[in-house]
Amino acid sequence: MFEDIKRNKMKSGFIIGSFILVITLIIYFLAMAFDIDAPIAIIIAMTFSILSSWASYYNSDKIILSVTKARPATLEEDQKIVHILDALMISADLPARPRLYVVDDPQPNAFATGRNPEHAIICVTTGLLEKLEYYELEGVIAHEMSHIRNYDIMLSAIITVMVGFLVMISDLFSRSFLWGRSSKDDDNKGNAILMVIGLVLLIVSPILGKIMQMSFSRRREFLADATAVEITRNPQGLISALQKLDADSNELKSANNATANLFIVNPFKSKKGKKKAGLFDTHPTIEARIEALQNIE
Secondary structure, three states: OHHHHHHHHHHHHHHHHHHHHHHHHHHHHHHHHOOOOHHHHHHHHHHHHHHHHHHHHHHHHHHHHHHHOEEEOOOOOOHHHHHHHHHHHHHHOOOOOOEEEEEOOOOOOEEEEOOOHHHOEEEEEHHHHHHOOHHHHHHHHHHHHHHHHOOHHHHHHHHHHHHHHHHHHHHHHHHHHHHOOOOOOOOOHHHHHHHHHHHHHHHHHHHHHHHHHHHHHHHHHHHHHHHHHHHHOOHHHHHHHHHHHHHOOOOOOOOOOOOHHHEOOOOOOOOOOOOOOOOOOOOOOHHHHHHHHHHHO
């Protein structure tokens, strides 16, 4: 467990460093494309990349909550889930109580986010609260608390926000060459090179982002399932919850490709009966997760 936490922290540092480098290059190329002198372009690129990385790290939870249209949970409206969280805090071994949020959506689902366990958030949908029994909700909340305890939330939030931001910047980069070209020399080789780089970034960024989400998420879901059983001492609760979540036909309206890896189950419904996860699936199959939980029993 401690090795997993250490690896997650190291991966987060590597991803932030890589993000700064890539954003610096993109902004530098954009600045050069608009005929900004090289020294000024470098300053602009470095300043923008560092500030955007800092903002992404410290505001990743706010960004994700805004995208998913989540609202704070209240004791008056969401008494059951508040009591479940308070009860599980005794055995979850968390340094601070996570803040609770709710998304008004009929699909039963949940996710955890935040930059560390001291600033963690657990978010559930109204569909989850309405369709799951008490012991099933315990299993789901324990799963999300496991992500917090294992520092999965830090890495997943960074990946979600930074990959989405990288795709947005790459798209802006490519569009700048569709709208106009440099006024200094329309025939110079620099523009052609920049156009190629923009095209490559536009194509590669979403693919690399998806691969990053996929490679991170699958193993962490198995580990969070196992840790949830350690917290609740009731594998059947999580098994029953996963079966209900998988059987539900609703799709989460506020989810998108950047945030899909955060949820306990894929918010986009895929083909039933798959024995193996697809190449770009962010989650292992429900069948594989249930089998792993049954082996714990």
